[in-house]
Amino acid sequence: MIPDSELPSPLWVFGYGSLLWNPGFDVAEQRVARLDGFHRAFCMSSIHHRGTEEKPGLVLALDEAEGASCQGVALRVAPGQEPQVLVELRERELISSAYYEAVVTLRADDDAPFKALAYVVDREHVQYQGALSLEQQARIIAHAHGGRGPNTEYLFNTAxxxxxxxxTDPDLAWLAARLRNEA
Structure with missing residues (x-):
């Protein structure tokens, strides 16, 4: 975890997956933003929220890649709520240590850079699944269910x-269309 003293102020959090539609905290302000050097990918096994240890699902993660960029939403935490939001985010996002916290530089529509907290996949973690094809991802997502519901619900809500x-995220759009056709 990043020491609180090293977190950006005001505290912005980068949402690229479920934080987009279920941040879990009151958002004081939000801005569409871009993170360079990473892409959004279903590259992390989910054994808690969208799958189980016996039948893992897949969740999105920021995966580092040269020349890549990820568009998402920067969510500003209301002043005074930072300590409680951090506790809740860490409980939610760091449940199995497959993500790590990072302070990243985002660019908004006006291209003015600003710092935000992001949760990035640890490529050395056993839950990292970076080599799956879209078809393999679709097969896993179609049948997984965890403590927060079906894996397809996570995909459809995010897409x-x-x-x-x-x-626009062509991979997510393809996965959502593929699995909606199966339903």
């Missing part, structure tokens, strides 16, 4: 929210 705010 729908991205489309609603005008962010």
């Amino acid at each position: 729908d929210h991205l489309a609603h705010i005008g962010i």
Whole structure:
């Protein structure tokens, strides 16, 4: 975990998956933003929220890649709520240590850079699944269910929210269309 003294102030959190549609905290302000050097990918096994140890699901993670970029939403935490939000985010996002916290530089529509907290996949963690094809991802997501519900629900909510705010993600759109056709 990043020491609280090294976190950006004001505290912005980068949402690229479920934080987009279920941040779990009151958002004081939000801005569409881009993170360079990473892409959004279903590259982390989920053994808690969207799958089980016996039948893991997949969740999105920021995966580092040269030349990549990820569009998402920067969510500003209301002043005074930072300590409680950090506790809740860490409980949610660091449940199995497959993510680590990072302070990243985002760019908004006006291209002004600012710092935010992000949760990035640890490529050395056993839950990292970076080599799966889209078809393999679809097969896993179609049948997984965890403590927060079906894996398809996570995919559909994320894909729908991205489309609603005008962010194009071809891989998520393909996965959502593929699995909606099976339903």
